[in-house]
Amino acid sequence: MTESPVSDDRTPATVAQLEEEGDIAADYIEGLLDIADIEGDLELDVRQGRAYVSVESDDATLRVLSDPDTVQALQELTRLAVQSKTGRFSRVILDVGGSRDARQVELTALVDRAIARLDEGASQASLPSMSSYERKLVHDIVADRGLVSESYGEGADRHTVIRRA
Missing domain, CATH: 3.30.300.20 (K homology (KH) domain)
Structure with a gap:
């Protein structure tokens, strides 16, 4: 996205x-x-x-x-x-x-943990609320991993959900 x-x-x-x-x-x-x-x-x-x-x-x-x-x-x-x-x-x-690079590493680890939940059988994995920029980074990471992500919620509660394609 x-x-x-x-x-x-x-x-x-x-x-x-x-x-x-x-x-x-x-x-x-x-x-x-x-x-x-x-x-x-x-x-x-x-x-x-x-x-x-x-x-x-x-x-x-x-x-x-x-x-x-x-x-x-x-x-x-x-x-x-x-x-x-x-x-x-x-x-x-x-x-x-370098805070953005550090946050990129944290988000990558967060996505990897969510993917592990999918690998264990979960149908989807929700991530915590984050800024639009961070959600964009997550969407990019997820797409690179061959999975699908969507954002849900409004304002400060907006979060990303990851699932298999």
Whole structure:
């Protein structure tokens, strides 16, 4: 299931709009890092129809910000900051200190455990609620394993169910 970025009129965001989102997000994150007196290098990218902002640093303090729940909260604040400047819904992705790669590993292990339940005879395996970005990653992992996944529920209760094709 591929989700594409949309502006308020539900047309896909252009590369220029995504680059603008990345610039606004980077400025916002840089301001937060300055307030917290944390050194960090920011890298911007546009891929898979989303703006990505990565923060890397040798500063040990950055590790505090790389906790998945903290990154998710910072990402939501950053999205709101971008939306207030552009007037468009933003799906900017924030990575702090490799937190996204670490979460990818965790999600892969979660999917593998769910597949093990299917191998033991379960007809389907439900995963816990997670963000739309994490659900997209799960859908990709599941598809790579040759299985089927669908999202169910609304808002904070939205979760993924895995089953055999």
